Amino acid sequence: MFKVEDLLKATSGRLISGPKGAQVKSISIDSRMVSAKDAFIAINGERFDGHDFIKEVIKKGVKVIIAHKKINVDKGISVILVKDTVKALGDIARFNRRRFNIPVIAVTGSNGKTTSKDMVAWILKAKYKVLKNLGTQNNHIGLPQALLGLDKTYDCAVLEIGTNHFGEVEYLARICEPNIGVVTNIGPSHLEFLKGLNGVYREKYSLIKNLKKPRIAVLNSDDKFLAKHLKKKEELSFNIGAGINAVSDYRGASIEVKKAKTSFVVNKKYKFTLNTPGSYNIYNALQAIAIARLFGLDYKVIAQRLKNFQFPKGRLNLIKVGGIRFIDDTYNSNPLSLRCALEALKRLRASGKFIVMGDMLELGENSRGFHAGAVRLAFEACDCLITVGKHSRQACKNIKSGNKRIFSCETSAQAREMLLNLKPGKRDIVLVKGSRAIKLEEVFKI
DSSP states (O other): OHHHHHHHEEEEHHESSSSOOOOOOOOOOOOTTTOTTEEEEHHHHHHHGGGGHHHHHHHTTOOOEEEEOOOOOOTTTEEEEOOHHHHHHHHHHHHTTTTTTTOEEEEOOSOOOHHHHHHHHHTTTSOOOOOEEEEEEEESSHHHHHHTOTTTTEEEEEEEOSSSSSTTTHHHHHHOOOOEEEEEOOOSSSSSHHOHHHHHHHHHHHHTTTTTTEEEEEEEESHHHTTTTSSSTTTTEEESSSOOOOOSEEEEEEEEEEETTTEEEEEEEEEEEEEESSSSSHHHHHHHHHHHHTTOOOOOHHHHHHTOOOOOOTSSSEEETTTTEEEEOOOOOOOHHHHHHHHHHHHHHOOEEEEEEEEOOSSSSGGHHHHHHHHHHHHHHSEEEEEEEEHHHHHTOOOOOOOOEEESSSSSHHHHHHHHHHHHOTOEEEEOOOOGGGOGGGGGGE
């Protein structure tokens, strides 16, 4: 519940019409879903301008409008004028967060953000009511919307923070004011705007710099960029085996991948099992274990929750479509996540291994080199490689195919037809992976 005076205070806006005492139940930016009990924020997006739908939402009974353009409405409608409605959305979300004295956990990193966030939330739900952002709603629109759902019934919040430009992590951290921050890893993602690994590191680590008390950081000590920070009392570490740092607070070892399940032992004592062939997900599990222990959960409870955890769609999911076994890793791709997927493919038994690999986007000036390396590694890991996109096509020109088969396609639909013509058998397996914009999920429309 928000009063108009609350919204004025949160946004530093100006009431230019209507009563100051009006109340709303929630905040909406979607004219299609708004109700009479909501305040409507007129967001100027890439495809639509919310100001064009103000008359429509008023017809639905909306009595409070937040806009950054002067509008003409009846006197009974409260209109708050702000400089920027996107910023106002974040300001109101911050205002709502400050109403509740609960711990907020924020997760960022180059890979594993969504899986890590979902793992933490899933485990904590064994004991607490947990708010989280749905799917990958982790930007300047999605995260504030998630935070606006916070009310007195929640015990904690777990929020994913994404970025592809400098300053976005800091902006979102200042909105959600997290007490616990997780950085999963630093890898070559969004290099077009973050320029290099040092830029990725600076952007991701800004989360830790903006934590609120008690300021607990959970960091991957196998990551060379993050390992140098593990000297403070308020920082917890996790790693696998004898990585860069042989000692960490939560260390995974005795790793075994069998029948598409991954088992491992933490601190030489506690055994865990994950429903995935991707052993790299142990990193996600370790940080989730660390946070669960902070919240007082017993190791047995954590192990049972992880055993039953269902990985998000498009993250190395084993599926069967049209009689063909697929590894669906279509959510996104960058050099680090591709290497992880290829390692998982190598561990699986199959008569023949196929890869449908889409371009990796936003890699900047080093894109050609990254794709050359990616195509080479993919070709070594399979019997047949089908690529989608101009970058991968160019990289294929330098590959000596030998007895293996390699094909380049322009679209995902073409790749699907090519795969069907090759007729993978029941004992074969097909890894499908590429950047989100390549839309490789089209391959599964058999």
